[in-house]
Amino acid sequence: MHAFKYHRPSSVNDAAALAKGEAKLLAGGQTLVQTMKLRLASPSDIIDLGTIKDLAGIKSDGKTVTIGAMTRHADVAHSADVKKAIPALAALAGMIGDRQVRAMGTCGGSIANNDPAADYPAAAMALNATITTNKGKYEAEKFFKGMFTTALGAGEIITSISFQVPKRAAYTKFKNPASRFAIVGVFVADFGGSVRVAVTGAGPSVFRQADMEKALSAKFAPESVANIKVKQDGLNSDMHASAEYRAHLVTVMAKRAVEAALK
Numbered sequence: 569m570h571a572f573k574y575h576r577p578s579s580v581n582d583a584a585a586l587a588k589g590e591a592k593l594l595a596g597g598q599t600l601v602q603t604m605k606l607r608l609a610s611p612s613d614i615i616d617l618g619t620i621k622d623l624a625g626i627k628s629d630g631k632t633v634t635i636g637a638m639t640r641h642a643d644v645a646h647s648a649d650v651k652k653a654i655p656a657l658a659a660l661a662g663m664i665g666d667r668q669v670r671a672m673g674t675c676g677g678s679i680a681n682n683d684p685a686a687d688y689p690a691a692a693m694a695l696n697a698t699i700t701t702n703k704g705k706y707e708a709e710k711f712f713k714g715m716f717t718t719a720l721g722a723g724e725i726i727t728s729i730s731f732q733v734p735k736r737a738a739y740t741k742f743k744n745p746a747s748r749f750a751i752v753g754v755f756v757a758d759f760g761g762s763v764r765v766a767v768t769g770a771g772p773s774v775f776r777q778a779d780m781e782k783a784l785s786a787k788f789a790p791e792s793v794a795n796i797k798v799k800q801d802g803l804n805s806d807m808h809a810s811a812e813y814r815a816h817l818v819t820v821m822a823k824r825a826v827e828a829a830l831k
């Protein structure tokens with residue numbers, strides 16, 4: 569790891585003023601610290617968002633659940649408000665990594681990082697989330713741009729993520745047994761006749777599955793998706809799973825998610 573200057577700002581404005589040049593924001597450090605150790609990143613300055621109290625917390629008003637960027641995965645998984653409003657979102661947070669990763673990793677860090685196999689981007693897309701930053705708001709649809717790429721500008725800080733409350737929803741993940749990242753994860757959300765299906769792990773970035781959304785909007789039942797064949801073109805192929813296998817898994821996970829949402 570290279571030397572860097574460490575900062576502990578007490579407000580988002582102070583953090584934004586420091587976030588210049590080669591500086592990096594630090595949330596839970598579950599990705600950033602590993603990349604620094606491997607010298608894949610060598611920031612001049614580390615700006616620790618952990619000292620900004622306003623950035624952590626959960627609010628639920630019946631229509632949306634708003635999660636502060638610095639809220640840890642474990643806090644989302646155990647939140648009574650999240651469990652009541654969007655149980656699938658609490659369950660998703662509880663499936664991330666292991667106990668240590670959930671104790672440190674944050675919702676904002678995961679959304680900002682946009683790892684192709686991360687879980688939160690699937691929830692954000694399926695639950696039509698709004699990502700709020702110190703500079704403005706983004707619909708999830710326009711936020712995730714590609715592998716590890718988002719609409720965030722240089723030094724822009726996510727402050728919270730608001731997830732819309734669906735009528736029913738579920739997330740199922742075929743996980744990598746070592747890291748628990750998604751080989752394929754599918755989040756299905758029914759907003760009362762209008763269904764959104766978001767897929768993570770399968771492609772370079774999270775995406776919606778239009779054929780499944782159409783079929784499930786017509787009839788919210790496992791058989792509506794069971795025979796939908798997903799094209800393998802553009803899907804990831806690596807040592808863990810071929811594109812063909814991932815395409816097959818999207819259908820299997822979607823069917824299981826619908827079954828789970830109906831329970």
Ligand SMILES: Cc1cc2nc3c(=O)[nH]c(=O)nc-3n(C[C@H](O)[C@H](O)[C@H](O)COP(=O)(O)OP(=O)(O)OC[C@H]3O[C@@H](n4cnc5c(N)ncnc54)[C@H](O)[C@@H]3O)c2cc1C
Nearest residue numbers: 595596597598599600665673674677680686687726748749
């Ligand atoms: C062993 C292991 C297993 C894991 N398994 C899973 C899994 O199963 N599913 C899953 O989804 N994830 C998994 N993760 C990732 C983990 O969930 C973290 O959430 C993720 O690494 C990023 O969150 P963080 O808070 O640690 O961010 P950091 O590592 O601190 O930051 C990541 C990036 O986001 C930027 N950033 C952080 N916060 C903000 C902000 N508020 N605004 C703008 N930019 C910001 C940072 O500058 C950095 O570039 C795993 C990680 C590990 C180490």
